[in-house]
Amino acid sequence: MWRSPKILIVDDELRMCESLEYLLKTKDYEVETVNCGQDALALIAKNTFDLAVLDVHLPDMMGTEIMDEVKTRSPDTTVIVITGDANLDSALAALKCGAYDYLRKPFEFEELLRTVENALNQRALKREKDKINEKLDLSDKKYRYLVQNSPDIIYTLDSNGNFTFISEAVEHLLGFTVDGLIGKHYTTVVCEEDRGKVQWFFDERRSRDRASSGVELRLKAIGDALQNEDAPQYLTVELKSMGIYEESTCDGERRHVGTHGVIRDISERQRIQAQLQNAERMESLGTLAGGIAHDFNNLLMGIQGRSSLISMDLEAFHPLLEHLHAIDEYIRSATGLTKQFLGFARGGKYEVKPTDINGLILKSASMFGRTKKEIIVETKFHNANIVVEADRRQIEQVLLNLYVNAWQAMPEGGTLRLETKDVALGHKDCRPYEVEPGRYAHVSVTDTGIGMDKKTLQRIFDPFFTTKEKSRGTGLGLASAYGIIKNHGGIINAHSEIGYGTTFNIYLPISEKLVVKELSSEGKISNGSETVLLVDDEDMIIDVGQALLKKLGYRVIAVKSGQEAVEVVHRMGSGIGLVILDMIMPGMDGGRAFDRIREICPEIPVMLSSGYAINDQAEKIMSRGCNGFMQKPFSVSELSQKVRQTLDKANASIQR
Numbered sequence: 001m002w003r004s005p006k007i008l009i010v011d012d013e014l015r016m017c018e019s020l021e022y023l024l025k026t027k028d029y030e031v032e033t034v035n036c037g038q039d040a041l042a043l044i045a046k047n048t049f050d051l052a053v054l055d056v057h058l059p060d061m062m063g064t065e066i067m068d069e070v071k072t073r074s075p076d077t078t079v080i081v082i083t084g085d086a087n088l089d090s091a092l093a094a095l096k097c098g099a100y101d102y103l104r105k106p107f108e109f110e111e112l113l114r115t116v117e118n119a120l121n122q123r124a125l126k127r128e129k130d131k132i133n134e135k136l137d138l139s140d141k142k143y144r145y146l147v148q149n150s151p152d153i154i155y156t157l158d159s160n161g162n163f164t165f166i167s168e169a170v171e172h173l174l175g176f177t178v179d180g181l182i183g184k185h186y187t188t189v190v191c192e193e194d195r196g197k198v199q200w201f202f203d204e205r206r207s208r209d210r211a212s213s214g215v216e217l218r219l220k221a222i223g224d225a226l227q228n229e230d231a232p233q234y235l236t237v238e239l240k241s242m243g244i245y246e247e248s249t250c251d252g253e254r255r256h257v258g259t260h261g262v263i264r265d266i267s268e269r270q271r272i273q274a275q276l277q278n279a280e281r282m283e284s285l286g287t288l289a290g291g292i293a294h295d296f297n298n299l300l301m302g303i304q305g306r307s308s309l310i311s312m313d314l315e316a317f318h319p320l321l322e323h324l325h326a327i328d329e330y331i332r333s334a335t336g337l338t339k340q341f342l343g344f345a346r347g348g349k350y351e352v353k354p355t356d357i358n359g360l361i362l363k364s365a366s367m368f369g370r371t372k373k374e375i376i377v378e379t380k381f382h383n384a385n386i387v388v389e390a391d392r393r394q395i396e397q398v399l400l401n402l403y404v405n406a407w408q409a410m411p412e413g414g415t416l417r418l419e420t421k422d423v424a425l426g427h428k429d430c431r432p433y434e435v436e437p438g439r440y441a442h443v444s445v446t447d448t449g450i451g452m453d454k455k456t457l458q459r460i461f462d463p464f465f466t467t468k469e470k471s472r473g474t475g476l477g478l479a480s481a482y483g484i485i486k487n488h489g490g491i492i493n494a495h496s497e498i499g500y501g502t503t504f505n506i507y508l509p510i511s512e513k514l515v516v517k518e519l520s521s522e523g524k525i526s527n528g529s530e531t532v533l534l535v536d537d538e539d540m541i542i543d544v545g546q547a548l549l550k551k552l553g554y555r556v557i558a559v560k561s562g563q564e565a566v567e568v569v570h571r572m573g574s575g576i577g578l579v580i581l582d583m584i585m586p587g588m589d590g591g592r593a594f595d596r597i598r599e600i601c602p603e604i605p606v607m608l609s610s611g612y613a614i615n616d617q618a619e620k621i622m623s624r625g626c627n628g629f630m631q632k633p634f635s636v637s638e639l640s641q642k643v644r645q646t647l648d649k650a651n652a653s654i655q656r
Contacts, residue, residue, distance in 0.1 A: 005050040005120050009033045010040040010066060011082070012058050020053065023109050024116065037061035041069055049077050051119055053112075054099075056083040056090045063090075067097045078123045080115055082107070153237075153263035156244070159256055161186050161202055173235055173265055175223035191218040191234050198239075205243035205259050215239040216266070238264045275432070293338040294584070297611035298538055300338070301633035304331050305544030308636035312551055328635070335633060352488075354513040355390045357441050358383075361418050364396050368403045374413035375406075382421035386441045387515055388508040394484045395508075398492075401477040402445045402504050409449025409502060417446040422510060433491045440490070440507040447503075452496040460494060525637055526644035527553040530577030534558045535565040535593065536609070537585040541632075545580070552640050561585060562593030569597050569604065576604055578647055580630070583610040583618055591621050598625065605650035607642065 007029050009020050017033040024031050032047070034040045037060045044066075052070060054063040063081055070077050081094040084105040091102035100119045103112060147154050147167045153174075154167040163181045170176050174189060181188065190198050194217040201212050218234040241261030246254070307327045314321055358381045369377045388395075406416050423442045430437050452460070461482040485492040489509050496502035532554045534545050542558045549556045557576070559565050562585055569576060579597060583590035594606055607628040608618055618629060628646050630639070 004028050004030045006030045006048070007032070007116070008040065008043060008047075008049040008052040010035075010037070010052065010058065010063070011055040012036060013055075016055075019109075020112070023113065027113065029116075037063075037066055040066050044069055044073050048074050050123060051116060052077055052079045053116075054079060054081050054094075056081050056085070056094060064094055064097050067094065067099065071098060076123070076127070078119045080119055151265070154261075155263065156258055156260040157186060157202075158258045161259075164258065174219055174221050189219045191220055194218050201239075201241065202259060205241065205256060212242075212261075213240040215241075219263070235265060236267050236270055238266045240264075294611035296338050297335070297632040298541060300331055300334055301611070302540040302544050303327070304633040304635060305548055307331070309544070309547050309551065312636065331633060352389050352391050354387050354511050354515045355392050355395070356515050357386045357388050357390075357395075357443065357508065358420055359515075360390075360392060360395060361399065361420065361443070364399045364403070365416075365418055368400060368407075372403075372407050375410065376413075376415045378415060378417045380417070380419045382419070386420055386422055387511045387513060388441050388488075389511045389513065390488055390508060391484075395488075398481040398484050398506070399443075399445070401481050405477065406445065406447035406449060406502070409447050409451075411450075414448040414501075417444075419444045419446070423507070425507065430491075435489055435491060435507075436509075439510040441510055443506040443508070445504045445506075446501060448501045451498045451500050451502055453498055457494060457496050461492075524641065525552070526640040528577075528644055528647060529553050529555070530647055531555040531557065531572075531575060532643065533565060533568055533576050533579045535560075535562065535579065535585075535590075536582040537561060538582075541582070548636055548639055549643070551636075552643070554643070562588030562590065562596075565593050566596045566600070569600050573601050574603060576601075578643060578650075579604060579606045580609050580643075581606055583608050583612065583621070591617060594621055594624070594626060603650070605646050607646050 007024055009017050009024075009031060011017050011020070011033075012035050014035060017035065021031045021033050032043060032049075034043060037058045040054075052066075054066055056063040058066075067079055070079060079094075079099045081091060081099045081102045082105060083091050083094075083102060085091070088102075088104075091104070094102060100122070101115050103115060150167060151169060152167075153169045154165075155163060155170075156165040158164050162183055162185055166178055166181050168178060170178065170181065170189075176189060186198065186202070187195055197215070197217060201215060204212070216236065216238055219237055221233060221235045239261060241259055243256055244258040244260055246257050307324050311321060311324050314324075361379065365377050365379060369375065403416065406414075410416075421442050423440055425435075425437055425440050427437050460478050462479060482492055485506055485508070491507040492504065494502060494504045532549050534542065534549065534556055536542050536545065536558075537560050539560075542560065546556045546558045554577075557568060557572075559568060562581075565579065565581065566588070569579070581590050581593060581597075585593075588596075590608060590610075594608075597604060597606060605627040607630060608621060608626055609630045609632060610618065611632045612618070622629065627650065628642060630642050634642075
């Protein structure tokens with residue numbers, strides 16, 4: 001809002017004060033007059049004036065003394081001095097003290113008005129300039145704060161490509177100092193392989209007014225910016241740049257005077273993308289592996305079953321039994337291979353139970369240590385009892401794989417250290433592995449072997465990747481371990497350095513359940529006489545399963561589809577003692593068939609059988625009250641015990 005400028009007149013001549021007051025008020029100025037220095041100081045103490053017209057000589061003090069007070073109390077006030085002295089000494093002294101101008105008495109009133117107007121205009125310009133400078137200073141502080149605290153590198157180049165500015169982020173990301181780069185050409189920080197690309201974009205800025213964004217390139221990393229000696233000597237970044245131009249005074253053309261831009265570190269983004277791609281690749285391979293293992297297990301079941309049938313028909317010392325036992329061993333080896341396939345197949349768990357992880361490690365380490373005398377095995381358990389819910393055979397397989405890898409990494413012998421502890425993992429620890437925060441059993445397997453470089457370490461969990469000779473590994477061991485631990489809701493990772501050995505870290509969710517000790521019944525044959533409904537779409541499984549069950553004394557009804565099984569149950573009801581149900585079948589699959597059987601006759605026990613491991617689908621069926629699960633291929637003893645246990649348990653439940 002506009003207001004009239006406020007002017008103070010200080011002169012000991014009363015008529016001069018009255019004349020100047022009248023003159024200035026005609027121009028709408030607000031005017032105050034006093035005749036001595038003390039009155040002037042009193043007014044200045046209480047009021048703020050835009051302009052003061054001071055006589056140099058006053059009765060009680062010099063005008064320059066009043067100017068000193070004006071400077072202190074109201075530095076924004078402009079001062080014009082008037083003097084009747086013949087010489088200019090006093091006027092010049094006032095100018096040195098900060099007066100805007102001076103007038104010598106007598107003067108024309110027009111001259112005074114012109115001087116006052118010019119002084120007020122200059123004062124207004126100065127105030128506006130001060131406001132602009134204040135805004136610029138605030139803007140500069142904001143800019144510097146944003147630039148210096150940005151995680152990105154912000155830079156400017158001159159028209160020749162030399163740095164004229166670069167933010168402090170360059171020191172953290174690349175290891176170069178700001179002072180060391182100012183005046184240097186941009187190629188100082190660009191990897192040689194990418195210099196041609198950067199040169200093209202820089203030249204494009206010089207020849208035309210364009211901007212670039214999303215340009216990926218590699219910049220040199222030195223000193224502390226390198227995480228370790230094995231790390232790449234560069235940082236992958238994304239560049240966004242724009243030319244700086246000014247109008248030419250000659251022909252009006254815009255002239256390129258430099259380039260400014262932003263450099264963003266995208267190494268973490270690339271790491272996450274690679275992790276996602278790897279997870280997707282593992283998912284696809286897992287699905288493929290699961291399908292192959294399923295079909296292969298069905299074939300093994302046929303061979304296992306025929307071998308068992310022949311063995312059961314031969315006398316105890318028949319010469320053919322040796323060959324049949326050899327076939328059984330081959331089947332077990334082949335089954336181990338399919339378990340490795342299923343290890344990184346999605347949801348590849350078999351039989352999950354509360355397990356003492358320390359006890360499992362002691363058992364597996366003892367088994368391993370007896371065959372590898374050149375390896376010293378050390379164990380350290382920080383907690384006496386750590387329970388996890390796990391498939392014991394699978395976790396044992398993981399541990400043995402890691403032990404064998406450690407042994408092969410120590411050709412001259414060495415130490416294998418096994419350690420467990422109860423740890424808490426937070427969101428930050430779990431997020432990269434897509435597991436839930438909470439308490440975990442941390443198992444570390446450390447060797448003192450040759451170690452691995454970073455490139456090898458990045459691929460160790462890839463299926464079929466191996467650095468071993470063909471006779472010493474298939475490349476499935478660690479891929480299988482990765483899948484098994486992931487399917488248990490856990491984490492597996494590794495740290496290694498050339499010459500310093502390798503540590504594998506496994507994290508499995510801790511369980512509050514109690515471990516139940518089991519009595520071994522391996523090799524025992526249990527017979528029966530109940531009616532068993534065998535449901536499978538594979539002729540080979542039907543033939544072998546029917547023959548084995550009959551050998552065990554059971555009456556067998558065999559059908560090849562879920563729909564047929566439902567019809568038999570509907571017809572016979574509780575006359576069926578047990579249903580052995582394949583999970584994957586065309587038409588009505590195992591899950592739907594199970595639900596229909598339960599609706600018709602809920603007391604009939606049902607046991608799932610599959611060439612797949614227990615996956616999400618099987619677990620859902622089990623959670624709905626299914627009585628058991630058998631993994632193909634299974635031996636005649638496993639079949640007999642599972643069937644007998646399920647029937648006995650169902651009968652006991654009915655009697656209660």
